[in-house]
Amino acid sequence: MNVLEILFYSLSVFALISAIMVLISKNPIHSVLWLILVFFAISGHYILLNAQFLAIVNIIVYAGAIMVLFLFVIMLINVKKDSEPQKLLFMKFAGVITGGSFLILLIALVKQATPLVGKVVLLKEGTIGLINPLGKALFSDYVVPFEISSVLFLSAMVGAVLIGKK
Amino acid sequence: MTLLAFDWAFIIEKLILIVIIVFASLGIALYTTFGERKVAAILQDRPGPNRAGPFGLLQPLADGLKLIMKEEIIPNASSKWLFILGPGLAMTASLMTCAVIPWGTSLHLFGRTIELQIADVNIGILYVFAVVSMGVYGIMIGGWASNNKFSLMSALRAASQAISYEIAMGLALIALLMTTGSLSLKTIVADQVTGHYWNIVYQPLGFLIFFICAMAECNRTPFDLPEAENELNFGYHQEYSSMKLGFYLFAEYVNMIMSSAIMACMYFGGYDLPFFDESTVAPNIAAMIGVGTLLIKIVLFIFLFMWIRWTIPRFRYDQLMNLGWKKMIPLALLNMLLTGAIILSKL
Numbered sequence: 115m116n117v118l119e120i121l122f123y124s125l126s127v128f129a130l131i132s133a134i135m136v137l138i139s140k141n142p143i144h145s146v147l148w149l150i151l152v153f154f155a156i157s158g159h160y161i162l163l164n165a166q167f168l169a170i171v172n173i174i175v176y177a178g179a180i181m182v183l184f185l186f187v188i189m190l191i192n193v194k195k196d197s198e199p200q201k202l203l204f205m206k207f208a209g210v211i212t213g214g215s216f217l218i219l220l221i222a223l224v225k226q227a228t229p230l231v232g233k234v235v236l237l238k239e240g241t242i243g244l245i246n247p248l249g250k251a252l253f254s255d256y257v258v259p260f261e262i263s264s265v266l267f268l269s270a271m272v273g274a275v276l277i278g279k280k
Numbered sequence: 281m282t283l284l285a286f287d288w289a290f291i292i293e294k295l296i297l298i299v300i301i302v303f304a305s306l307g308i309a310l311y312t313t314f315g316e317r318k319v320a321a322i323l324q325d326r327p328g329p330n331r332a333g334p335f336g337l338l339q340p341l342a343d344g345l346k347l348i349m350k351e352e353i354i355p356n357a358s359s360k361w362l363f364i365l366g367p368g369l370a371m372t373a374s375l376m377t378c379a380v381i382p383w384g385t386s387l388h389l390f391g392r393t394i395e396l397q398i399a400d401v402n403i404g405i406l407y408v409f410a411v412v413s414m415g416v417y418g419i420m421i422g423g424w425a426s427n428n429k430f431s432l433m434s435a436l437r438a439a440s441q442a443i444s445y446e447i448a449m450g451l452a453l454i455a456l457l458m459t460t461g462s463l464s465l466k467t468i469v470a471d472q473v474t475g476h477y478w479n480i481v482y483q484p485l486g487f488l489i490f491f492i493c494a495m496a497e498c499n500r501t502p503f504d505l506p507e508a509e510n511e512l513n514f515g516y517h518q519e520y521s522s523m524k525l526g527f528y529l530f531a532e533y534v535n536m537i538m539s540s541a542i543m544a545c546m547y548f549g550g551y552d553l554p555f556f557d558e559s560t561v562a563p564n565i566a567a568m569i570g571v572g573t574l575l576i577k578i579v580l581f582i583f584l585f586m587w588i589r590w591t592i593p594r595f596r597y598d599q600l601m602n603l604g605w606k607k608m609i610p611l612a613l614l615n616m617l618l619t620g621a622i623i624l625s626k627l
Binding site: 141143147150166167170171173174177178179182183185186189190244245 | 410421443
């Protein structure tokens with residue numbers, strides 16, 4: 115075990131524990147805060163993969179902006195843990211079954227993709243996550259999908275403003 | 281030990297640097313509170329604090345002692361852990377910014393070259409942005425955990441204000457990055473030292489937008505809506521007492537220092553002393569002159585912050601939002617377009 119592996123495993127454990135805490139926290143505010151920690155752990159993984167730009171954008175966009183909005187809405191509508199409606203038993207079963215089948219699907223996908231046993235993540239290699247190669251790739255090889263997705267964002271934004279005006 | 285094959289001298293060097301910078305920031309923040317009261321006094325034509333020590337110089341220590349000695353109250357109805365986490369987070373986020381600021385060139389001591397920057401990451405500015413967006417959580421968590429409706433209102437205000445002004449700030453920054461071509465603060469400063477002019481010459485409008493947004497991000501008057509005491513009692517730290525309150529108040533001053541340092545680095549040449557050729561003196565002395573120059577620039581910016589605080593009254597909340605969304609963002613977009621057009625015409 116070298117330093118990178120220690121970092122990798124501790125980040126993974128950290129991410130998994132935080133993700134489980136997101137699910138089992140009774141208070142929605144606590145769930146959001148745990149989710150922020152998950153994003154931090156994932157950013158740590160990005161840094162290990164030498165994708166500094168991706169790591170920091172993940173923090174700015176997800177942990178910094180989207181989660182603030184989540185917190186904002188939850189604080190504003192003031193969800194309390196005792197006012198959370200009790201779900202029907204039937205709904206709980208449906209949730210378990212759909213979640214479980216999705217888990218099986220994911221496991222099947224991962225098992226089929228490539229033989230993973232004995233493979234180690236390539237740490238601190240590759241430059242695609244740094245800002246220069248990423249910018250060049252986005253604006254030369256992938257310029258059409260990139261621009262189309264930005265138009266999509268714009269239309270979503272206009273739609274949100276329109277709905278908000280009603 | 282092959283397990284931890286580090287360059288231990290490097291780790292120690294960085295640790296010492298971190299300790300020095302953090303304590304220096306805290307020390308400057310301590311005396312910024314004193315400076316704030318003195319500047320306010322001068323602008324209002326009164327003597328200001330002058331009892332503790334010569335010229336009242338011991339006043340900040342007395343204030344600090346008072347805060348520490350006060351009774352620590354944790355409200356019964358609060359969420360205890362988050363209540364404690366809030367001020368800690370605010371303080372941590374404001375101190376973390378100092379990691380990417382280049383405080384000077386480099387020192388040559390004991391046969392080693394010591395960079396006067398904790399970490400030269402190639403996305404330095406984005407790191408600052410990420411940390412700034414983390415700072416909101418300190419306020420939001422503290423305001424919510426207090427279980428007080430005024431605190432909650434204020435926390436929500438702070439969050440929406442920070443998010444609104446971050447957009448204009450980012451757009452102003454994009455225009456600057458188009459001219460510099462680098463995200464590393466060290467490279468940006470080095471380019472200004474070797475180049476002809478500071479970036480303020482190329483980006484005057486961008487700097488103005490950035491400065492206004494920085495003021496909003498630091499919750500300084502005229503943007504101190506989150507702690508508007510005559511509408512919200514005391515704002516998000518209303519339930520706090522003792523050093524936890526002190527942390528919130530202190531974090532504001534550390535934020536101010538850090539944003540001054542960032543502005544000095546990005547637009548005003550960082551550690552560059554104008555009309556002075558650093559190569560004529562010994563490298564170590566040149567580095568120290570650089571550090572001193574940056575500190576003077578920071579102090580000037582802090583003075584500007586205070587000057588504005590004691591001159592301009594607070595905005596109303598709708599005015600704040602109008603300024604952010606309908607004036608700052610279009611202006612920043614215009615600045616970006618102009619910069620792009622000029623760069624294209626020069627190609």
